Amino acid sequence: MTRQFSLTDDAIRAALTPAPQVHAPFGLAESIRATVEATPQRRRPWIFGAIPPQVGSSLRALVLVALLGILLLIGLLLAVGSQRSILPAMVSDVAMFHGGPGRTGVVAGPGPAGQTTIAWEKSLGGPIIANMPAVVSDVVYVADGGGGVEAYGATTGDLRWEVSLESAVNTSPAVGGGLVVVGDAAGDVVALDIRDGSHRWRFHTGGEVRSSAAIVDGVVYVGSVDGNLYALDLATGAKRWAFDAGGAVTRSPAVDGGIVYVGAARGTFIAVDAATGTRRWEKVLGPGQIASPAVADGLVVAASGLDDVTAPHIVFALDAAHGDERWRFSALSGQLLVIGALGGGSVFAPSSDGNVYSVDAANGELRWAFDGHGVLGSDDALAAGVLYVSGGDRAVYAVDARTGAQLWRLAVTGQPGAIAVVGDRMYLGTDLGKVVAIGEVH
């Protein structure tokens, strides 16, 4: 027998309202009371509690601002006195794949010192394949292959908000201007409000978005499998320009000095004017795709031969302004290379042969190779002279960036993706759908 019905407000109420006989179960109040009596309350910090509640809100705010100002001043004086700049430790409101739009993987860190441990671990609705969490103002933003975008408190991992997009998100979230920007498998670039995950805008491209967005000066730069590199207004999602790259853009663009660098199909590496979307220069680096590049100090590095097993796998160092080749590097194994990090005078290139190669950024000479125990991706982070490597054996390694010596190893649940290092913590996602915070043992 079939029957027709419409979804009316009354039908929703009738279906979802608990039956009248549903009441709080016997003993629940007592159970809560017992737990409450054994649970200490969290008091407001003394700075808030010290002000009597009868003080008016404007006066209260004034007193707080004054106290905070004094504390800030003391902090600055202490920092100056100890000859240590506190600026790198200050919280940025921008975070994205590989530490910034230049994709160098270099972050302030300094990362955990001494013995490390898993500070917290949370389960996600899908795997994280190489994506990097974005950390801003003590909140960790992650996106997973199940279409979830989540925000966790950086200290304890408490869930702040979560949003389910309908398609897999295999890009790193980019945070800027109060928004979290991700791309999804349905071809959308989606901006969510950093405070509660509410939808702010959506831009539809003609193909899957696997490219992690870069945010610079209020503009989102992102590639699509539809063959375009897009520049979108960060506030509204409106298209500023689209550049036809001649083939699918599957990796993440790097931006520096008003130029967007992006690899496209058939080994084409392109420099595009960030303001106008016009081509500055173009270079063909060989068959296959180009790995996500990194750019700093007038040097752009890119690796060729991705997605093509027959292609030669080479790291190219090019002049950022004109594209002239400075040097090239390939592993003795001949296997795939990607760009892990660029900093401290070195290019760090993880390989599918299991090694991370440190190459002199000035001339392309090999400095050292570190055994990362498996196939490696462009997941490294460089902070305070330490290279953090996502190992191929479900572990994270800390390596002395100068010598290649292993400092420590920590096993995690699943194959780790790209590493974010903020303060003395590290954050990463894994292919088993975990987001993990690593900290020091206290």
Added chain:
Amino acid sequence: MLNVTRTSAIGGIGDVELVALAAAGDAAAFDLVLRPRLDRLYRMAVAITQHESDARDATQEACVLAWRELPRLRDHHRFDSWLSQILVNSCRMLLRSKRRGTIREISMDDPLRPAAQEQPSVASETEGFGETEAIQAAFERLDPAVRSLLVLHYIEGRPLAEIAKVMGSPVGTIKWRLSNARRALEKALKAERR
């Protein structure tokens, strides 16, 4: 003994005094604040989770969390919307921890998808499956945030301004999200019948 005038109105003077005492660390006052609200909280949790033991867990967790965080609540008149917010979050966390690897959820934050643009009226066949059960099953397919919004609006009958406080979003955003939530339910209902 507490010398408090109890009022049935939410946010009444007696309640505010009790909340203040509880915030100062008085567990007995917190118990007095909580008891008249417990049924409402539990029923709301049942509506969101559609499962009585989950609702019990979520309610207990929310109440204990409320006790722990109460000293940080500056405006005691906001206690009820604040408590609802905590309960909604507890339900969402609980559902989220249980949903892994089960069913594909349907989000409301996707108004541009083709299915969301289909006819809003759901009128199709059901066979051997009642209307109520179909809606309940469809509801269970929804994202926890969408469920919470629908419960606050349709079951709790909360005004938009109050829902906005509970969900921490502007009223305009809540209107938009409610509209999408309704569409998400319709979409889930269609999926349920396939």
